Amino acid sequence: MASSPSNMRQILCWRSLFRDFQNHKPQRRSLVTIQRGPVQKLDLPPDLPKQYWSQLPARLRPDQGKREIIIHKPIPSRAQTCKDPVSEVSSSQMALLDPTGARKRLFDYKNPEGVKVGDILHTTFKTGEPFSGVVMSIKSRGVDTSVLLRNHLTRIGTEMQVKVFSPLVQSMEVAQKALKRKRRARLYYLRKPKHDIGSVDKIVAQYLRQRALLMGGKAKGVGAGRLRPSKKK
Amino acid sequence: MPPKSATVMTIAVRLPPPFLLPRSFLKQRNALSQRRDFGIKSIDPPRPNRFNIGTGLSPLLSSSTAALERRAKADTLPLRTGALAIKKGMTAMFDPETGVRTPCTVLQLDRVQVVSHKTRKRHGYYAVCVGYGHRNERNVSKSMLGHYSVQGVSPKQHQQEFRVRDQKGLLAVGEEIRADWFMEGQFVDTRSNCKGKGFQGVMKRWGMHGQDRSHGVSLAHRSMGSAGQGQGGGSRVYPGKKMAGNMGGQRNTIQNLKVLQVDAAKGIVVVHGAVSGPKGCMVMIQDALKKPWPNVPPPPKAAEVNEEKRDAVGAKQ
Numbered sequence: 001m002a003s004s005p006s007n008m009r010q011i012l013c014w015r016s017l018f019r020d021f022q023n024h025k026p027q028r029r030s031l032v033t034i035q036r037g038p039v040q041k042l043d044l045p046p047d048l049p050k051q052y053w054s055q056l057p058a059r060l061r062p063d064q065g066k067r068e069i070i071i072h073k074p075i076p077s078r079a080q081t082c083k084d085p086v087s088e089v090s091s092s093q094m095a096l097l098d099p100t101g102a103r104k105r106l107f108d109y110k111n112p113e114g115v116k117v118g119d120i121l122h123t124t125f126k127t128g129e130p131f132s133g134v135v136m137s138i139k140s141r142g143v144d145t146s147v148l149l150r151n152h153l154t155r156i157g158t159e160m161q162v163k164v165f166s167p168l169v170q171s172m173e174v175a176q177k178a179l180k181r182k183r184r185a186r187l188y189y190l191r192k193p194k195h196d197i198g199s200v201d202k203i204v205a206q207y208l209r210q211r212a213l214l215m216g217g218k219a220k221g222v223g224a225g226r227l228r229p230s231k232k233k
Numbered sequence: 234m235p236p237k238s239a240t241v242m243t244i245a246v247r248l249p250p251p252f253l254l255p256r257s258f259l260k261q262r263n264a265l266s267q268r269r270d271f272g273i274k275s276i277d278p279p280r281p282n283r284f285n286i287g288t289g290l291s292p293l294l295s296s297s298t299a300a301l302e303r304r305a306k307a308d309t310l311p312l313r314t315g316a317l318a319i320k321k322g323m324t325a326m327f328d329p330e331t332g333v334r335t336p337c338t339v340l341q342l343d344r345v346q347v348v349s350h351k352t353r354k355r356h357g358y359y360a361v362c363v364g365y366g367h368r369n370e371r372n373v374s375k376s377m378l379g380h381y382s383v384q385g386v387s388p389k390q391h392q393q394e395f396r397v398r399d400q401k402g403l404l405a406v407g408e409e410i411r412a413d414w415f416m417e418g419q420f421v422d423t424r425s426n427c428k429g430k431g432f433q434g435v436m437k438r439w440g441m442h443g444q445d446r447s448h449g450v451s452l453a454h455r456s457m458g459s460a461g462q463g464q465g466g467g468s469r470v471y472p473g474k475k476m477a478g479n480m481g482g483q484r485n486t487i488q489n490l491k492v493l494q495v496d497a498a499k500g501i502v503v504v505h506g507a508v509s510g511p512k513g514c515m516v517m518i519q520d521a522l523k524k525p526w527p528n529v530p531p532p533p534k535a536a537e538v539n540e541e542k543r544d545a546v547g548a549k550q
Contacts, residue, residue, distance in 0.1 A: 069378050074367040074387035075409055079343035082499035086322035086339045089494065089503055093326055126332070144325050168332035 090142045097143070097165045106172065107138060107145055107164055117187050118178030120200050121149055122207065123162055124170045131160050132175060132204040134197055137186045147172075150190055152199035157191065175200070175207035297357050310398040312526050315519030316410045317365035317391055318342045318502060320425065322512050326493060326503075337493050338508045340423075340516055342500040345410040346386050350403050351394065360396045361404055364389030365515065391515050413497035416529070420521035422488045425510040429482035439475040485509035489521050 044060060053061050082088060098104050108114050115121065115135060122132040133149030136159070145164045150157065162169060189195050248254070256276075284293065292298040304310055318340035326335045343366050351360035366389060370378060373388040381388050385407050397403065404410070415421060435441040435457045443455045457477070460470045487508055494503035508516055520527060 067379075067382075069375070069382045071370045071378065071382065072385060072387045075344050075346065077344050077367075078411075078498060078500040079341050082341070082501065084321075085341050085499060085501045086324055088499065089337075089339050089501065090324045093324070096329060097327055142324065143327070163327075163334065165327065166332055166334065167327050167329050 087142075093143050094165065097167060103164060103172065106174075107140070107147070109138075109140065115147070115172075115174060116178060116181070117185060118180075118182040119174050120176040120203055121147065122173045122175045122204050123149065126168050126170050131162070132200055133158075133160065134187070134190065134200055136188065136190060150197075151201070152196075155199075157196065173207075173211075175204045301353070301358070305398055309522055310396055311402070311520045311522065312398055313402050313520065313529065314347070314361040314363060314397055314404050314410070315395040315421075315517055316342055316345050316412075316414055316502075317363055317393055318345075318500075318516050318518055319365075320508050320510055320512055320514050320516050323507065335493065335505055336507070337503050337505055340502045340504060340508070340518065342410070342412050342502065344387075346389070347404045347406050347408050347410070348381070348386050348389060348392060349384050349406060352400075352403075358396060359399055359403060360394045361402070362392060362394050363410065364392045366390030393515075393517050395517070395519055411497045412495050412500045412502050415492050415495055415502055415518065416527055417492055417495050419492050419527040420489045420524040421492055421504060421518050422486055422521050423490055423504065423508045424484060424486045424517040424519075425508060425514050427481050427483060427485040427509040428511050430480040432478065433480040434477045435475060438477060438480045441475070489523060 044056070044062070048062065053063070058064060079085075094104065105111055106114055115138065117135050117138060119135050120132065121135055122130060124130040131149060131151065133151035136148040136150050139146045139148075143165055146161050147164055148159060148161050150159045152158065162172075164172065190197060281287075286293065286296075292302065321339045321341050323336060323338050326337055327333070328335070346364050347361055348364040349362040351358060351362065353359055364386065368388045368390045370388055373381075378388060430437070434455050436443050436455050441457065444450045444453050444458065446454055457475075460474055460476075487506070490508070491505040492502060493505055494501065496502075502518065504518075510516065
């Protein structure tokens, strides 16, 4: 069949050939979004069958319910039974270091026979030489209770701070009680030459002699600790 | 009018190359498929990820996965959680044989419970949120009350997070952490806020030396002196110049403190040395990072602990 010129034109034009396909092009989106206003909130149908619940978000499901805030009870407190743990720890330490409580009584400020500032103390240690001196200050700090002793060793003023409850301290004895109560808690004025007592060795030696006599006489003397083995056995 | 059959002609036409064809024509082949495509999609074939991420490849250095791997390799994260405690005070212990005096700090645990977890999946790391004590519900915000309600614990006075290496270190939510979580002789790190000193001058705050007390110095005995160069330093004061200001009240870590005593019944942990902060401050205790991890025995049950401690106390007395 002879084709008309118009038909021929149609075949050669590609655009015309694909016009059908061009019609299937998707709609172009404009830059402007139409403002349609707020979306009306639809309530859930009251008797929605259960098989549709899985399609709903968890918070809208009918079986969810409003979550109640439950205030759980606290677990029992162990700390309430122990209100002062520091004193408990230190008292357990004291039980190990001073089982009889004798040393504690000696340095108790309430004890009339206790050590006071101005007394002369004689201290022996597990290792090393004993030290004696006048008590210049008593620091009552529980386990860390300490005493400052002053003496003259070969004419040189020497002070020693002794931790009263240290296991290294073997014994502490009062060589001489102060005659008069001192009017202050810390006798740092004793460092001045005007008030310096000097060496207390003579006083301590006298005390030790008397003690030895007493110790020799009796089976076992009542003292603050074993100083030296008794001569008579 | 020519017959209809005459207009419909099947002619074999050679198609132009594909790049000249309209896209819709090429897509026509998929018209019969049921697939719905949403969004902007490329018709190009999928290309390999240009960040080189894929299974079987080692993770990129600047990713969270690699960061966690590095951290695990460096062994700087504890294997297990820590505990919260309050600093009660200090005392000293004497060794009966040697006579050595050891100063120590007494820390007390009270109703320490695991509140929640932080996980790699949700938060990017593993951590245990631990709570201390009890707070009256009227003093706790509704948000936090809801959180505690969901987690199944009572409202807590203090809360802190303890980072752990991996999932094995996550203690169960609601589990109580007692003082015997730590063993006697192990090393711990303590983290707490140090004492606040308020507004302090440069001599206390930075250890500057001040100026002479006399010799003509007027009104500048404890001052900073110069704040820097002149025009040579940029006609300004350098940022970070040490000056007077608020001192203290910052978090401080004391490392490698030895645990001297543990009393689970009373919730007491006694550590060697000093811990930052005043009495009554909150302290975070965790296994020391710079010491070998402690060999922890399987944790005993609460009832067993009480019985053991009661027996021990009875035996001592």
